[in-house]
Amino acid sequence: xxxxxxxxxxxxxxxxxxxxxxxxxxxxxxxxxxxxxxxxxxxxxxxxxxxxxxxxxxxxxxxxxxxxxxxxxxxxxxxxxxxxxxxxxxxxxxxxxxxxxxxxxxxxxxxxxxxxxxxxxxxxxxxxxxxxxxxxxxxxxxxxxxxxxxxxxxxxxxxxxxxxxxxxxxxxxxxxxxxxxxxxxxxxxxxxxxxxxxxxxxxxxxxxxxxxxxxxxxxxxxxxxxxxxxxxxxxxxxxxxxxxxxxxxxxxxxxxxxxxxxxxxxxxxxxxxxxxxxxxxxxxxxxxxxxxxxxxxxxxxxxxxxxxxxxxxxxxxxxxxxxxxxxxxxxxxxxxxxxxxxxxxxxxxxxxxxxxxxxxxxxxxxxxx
Amino acid sequence: xxxxxxxxxxxxxxxxxxxxxxxxxxxxxxxxxxxxxxxxxxxxxxxxxxxxxxxxxxxxxxxxxxxxxxxxxxxxxxxxxxxxxxxxxxxxxxxxxxxxxxxxxxxxxxxxxxxxxxxxxxxxxxxxxxxxxxxxxxxxxxxxxxxxxxxxxxxxxxxxxxxxxxxxxxxxxxxxxxxxxxxxxxxxxxxxxxxxxxxxxxxxxxxxxxxxxxxxxxxxxxxxxxxxxxxxxxxxxxxxxxxxxxxxxxxxxxxxxxxxxxxxxxxxxxxxxxxxxxxxxxxxxxxxxxxxxxxxxxxxxxxxxxxxxxxxxxxxxxxxxxxxxxxxxxxxxxxxxxxxxxxxxxxxxxxxxxxxxxxxxxxxxxxxxxxxxxxxxxxxxxxxxxxxxxxxxxxxxxxxxxxxxxxxxxxxxxxxxxxxxxxxxxxxxxxxxxxxxxxxxxxxxxxxxxxxxxxxxxxxxxxxxxxxxxxxxxxxxxxxxxxxxxxxxxxxxxxxxxxxxxxxxxxxxxxxxxxxxxxxxxx
Numbered sequence: 001x002x003x004x005x006x007x008x009x010x011x012x013x014x015x016x017x018x019x020x021x022x023x024x025x026x027x028x029x030x031x032x033x034x035x036x037x038x039x040x041x042x043x044x045x046x047x048x049x050x051x052x053x054x055x056x057x058x059x060x061x062x063x064x065x066x067x068x069x070x071x072x073x074x075x076x077x078x079x080x081x082x083x084x085x086x087x088x089x090x091x092x093x094x095x096x097x098x099x100x101x102x103x104x105x106x107x108x109x110x111x112x113x114x115x116x117x118x119x120x121x122x123x124x125x126x127x128x129x130x131x132x133x134x135x136x137x138x139x140x141x142x143x144x145x146x147x148x149x150x151x152x153x154x155x156x157x158x159x160x161x162x163x164x165x166x167x168x169x170x171x172x173x174x175x176x177x178x179x180x181x182x183x184x185x186x187x188x189x190x191x192x193x194x195x196x197x198x199x200x201x202x203x204x205x206x207x208x209x210x211x212x213x214x215x216x217x218x219x220x221x222x223x224x225x226x227x228x229x230x231x232x233x234x235x236x237x238x239x240x241x242x243x244x245x246x247x248x249x250x251x252x253x254x255x256x257x258x259x260x261x262x263x264x265x266x267x268x269x270x271x272x273x274x275x276x277x278x279x280x281x282x283x284x285x286x287x288x289x290x291x292x293x294x295x296x297x298x299x300x301x302x303x304x305x306x307x308x309x310x311x312x313x314x315x316x317x318x319x320x321x322x323x324x325x326x327x328x329x330x331x332x333x334x335x336x337x338x339x340x341x342x343x344x345x346x347x348x349x350x351x352x353x354x355x356x357x358x359x360x361x362x363x364x365x366x367x368x369x
Numbered sequence: 370x371x372x373x374x375x376x377x378x379x380x381x382x383x384x385x386x387x388x389x390x391x392x393x394x395x396x397x398x399x400x401x402x403x404x405x406x407x408x409x410x411x412x413x414x415x416x417x418x419x420x421x422x423x424x425x426x427x428x429x430x431x432x433x434x435x436x437x438x439x440x441x442x443x444x445x446x447x448x449x450x451x452x453x454x455x456x457x458x459x460x461x462x463x464x465x466x467x468x469x470x471x472x473x474x475x476x477x478x479x480x481x482x483x484x485x486x487x488x489x490x491x492x493x494x495x496x497x498x499x500x501x502x503x504x505x506x507x508x509x510x511x512x513x514x515x516x517x518x519x520x521x522x523x524x525x526x527x528x529x530x531x532x533x534x535x536x537x538x539x540x541x542x543x544x545x546x547x548x549x550x551x552x553x554x555x556x557x558x559x560x561x562x563x564x565x566x567x568x569x570x571x572x573x574x575x576x577x578x579x580x581x582x583x584x585x586x587x588x589x590x591x592x593x594x595x596x597x598x599x600x601x602x603x604x605x606x607x608x609x610x611x612x613x614x615x616x617x618x619x620x621x622x623x624x625x626x627x628x629x630x631x632x633x634x635x636x637x638x639x640x641x642x643x644x645x646x647x648x649x650x651x652x653x654x655x656x657x658x659x660x661x662x663x664x665x666x667x668x669x670x671x672x673x674x675x676x677x678x679x680x681x682x683x684x685x686x687x688x689x690x691x692x693x694x695x696x697x698x699x700x701x702x703x704x705x706x707x708x709x710x711x712x713x714x715x716x717x718x719x720x721x722x723x724x725x726x727x728x729x730x731x732x733x734x735x736x737x738x739x740x741x742x743x744x745x746x747x748x749x750x751x752x753x754x755x756x757x758x759x760x761x762x763x764x765x766x767x768x769x770x771x772x773x774x775x776x777x778x779x780x781x782x783x784x785x786x787x788x789x790x791x792x793x794x795x796x797x798x799x800x801x802x803x804x805x806x807x808x809x810x811x812x813x814x815x816x817x818x819x820x821x822x823x824x825x826x827x828x829x830x831x832x833x834x835x836x837x838x839x840x841x842x843x844x845x846x847x848x849x850x851x852x853x854x855x856x857x858x859x860x861x862x863x864x865x866x867x868x869x870x871x872x873x874x875x876x877x878x879x880x881x882x883x884x885x886x887x888x889x890x891x892x
Binding site: 211214218222229231 | 697702715730
């Protein structure tokens, strides 16, 4: 139950090696396309540090990445594969936006909007949880379907009810009383960054220090033993999906109350963070502290991607096309995610094998000699 | 022909973690004998044989097969030398038929790469007739009994022309009748010149079936002897290095009021049919009530229904006077139930959790382990874990080590310790010593007797007949979901128990009906 630093040495080394492999493969791609890999990677990894604003913007990218990753991780600890952070985030964003345009006093306004978004996202996640727990509906299928439901629901409400009469392509701005204060004036780094770090530590506390966390982990590793231990696995699965959805909802709320203040009616400004969160979580090994570092890494890449296009444009030559940047980023992300993904796949297979064994044999098992 | 079918010289195996499993073992098996390989868990029996079968590589050592030095790097190499191994855990594909499993990997193929089913069937049927090992060939393996699966594993090896057979604890999964059949088969195989290595920790089986026996202890050979020339007591001494008590002292004790009452319980099994059909009994304080019977006769479902893991259809369960029918496990634990589950890896322990975490499984929501905010009290948990480890002499690197780092016996001690430290009024122990070595078995049995002497009610369900008869004050025999009778061990003969296990009711045995005896299949 203690924090053992040695336990983190192996995943850290694996991640570092993976980055190198990703860069090596990416280098080939960049050379093939006729650009200098030195300039390319200097910009990709260094872009975030080119200016104070760029760096602060990078930090603020961490917010949705961390929260959607936590959404994935909490469910993953209970062995539930939540692909639905994306939709849970839409719902959170919509609810935060809807409450944000109401008239409420500063301070209370943010709190109400954030809590409501958490609850709404949580309920959205809980639907998939309860379907899995009670009706054995595969959560991958149900969360993907719920993503689309959320997309069109938010799209509909934004288009017909919440739209800004002066700019109907987007929703009305949330009121100043609902906006999260800027940590540093006139930058995109707002209070939600601090809240996000706190939430990551809260997840650590919840999963490793509370009875509920104990039960979530027990259910995730060995559901039959958890049941023996007095745990109701269906309850734990629905609770963890509620918390998972809540984290997704918060991601949406913070995007609206912090960075943007609105959503476009086709959701373009908040799209895809939920899916990125899956990768962030895998790279961070579904561990909240790992997720914080992994989210920072992803944020650096996102910011660097913009810089790459500028930096590689020399003389009359245009910069690297964004597609190539995304491809290289994709290679790095896949390389980095492989060890974590491999662990998860192995665990799943192991669980299945155990179940087959158990079903097949009543025999007692003896540890290998 | 060389004297030895197999000779292994100076075998050393050091695992990557630094564990020394074999410390220079010399092992030789004569052509055409049944050679026992005896030792406690962790003695190195399986490791030695896995090296011979090519699934593990030795750190040092040489292997000779029929006098010729060989390198065995994989089971394929072993198979080519005529060596076959049947593992403790079967390696069959559940959805394939018996026939498909036997020929898998070595299928007769027709010209177009098609499976030649007729040829396969003909060969396997011939093999079954030769060996007397019969299985329904077209049935998917998942529908077959454990004994039948073992036969398939053996057929698989013989199909590949193995003439040196290694069997790893083959009787652990068998009923007494199946064990008898297996032994008859092994003797037939010996008659046909096959060589057999029989891994076991059961002394009685060594005496019953082997010609010679090699005893391993902690990675070293204690000795190789002719079985006929040693007594069970001598073998036991070689195996554990000290005298083993075969008889446990059991003080006479006046039972108190009933603490667990089961009334006309009906429970459905996995398939939806009734696995328990109207079972009634009571267990008093200061009493061990044993349930004997061939496995799969409803014992598992009965235990699950009593311990809150399965909902009974009809009937009542009373725990310390309170109706707890259908209550969930945490409710039962809070009311004084301790449960040592049948399958420790499936139910009793979470291998990836630490010893400390495992020591509170089932207690995680009870004070003082949890405070009113739902936070686990780490120092309380750690103190508790230390106490369990200390009191039950659990051999572990520490309370922060994962349970998977413990041997099977110590894992079981952890479970037993946890359940007993709860200070339960009623203890339900299902197969509590299965797969454990002699020392751990004795420890667990003593603990159960102590529970009884302290006035607790103990329900003991075990497929080990000796265990049930040795420990219990009263014994009920289960057959197809019903109790055939309840007897006192000192007042019953083995024949009577055997008949009940085979489905004859106690009253029919007592009335001595010839019909009943004709129906009896023996135990």
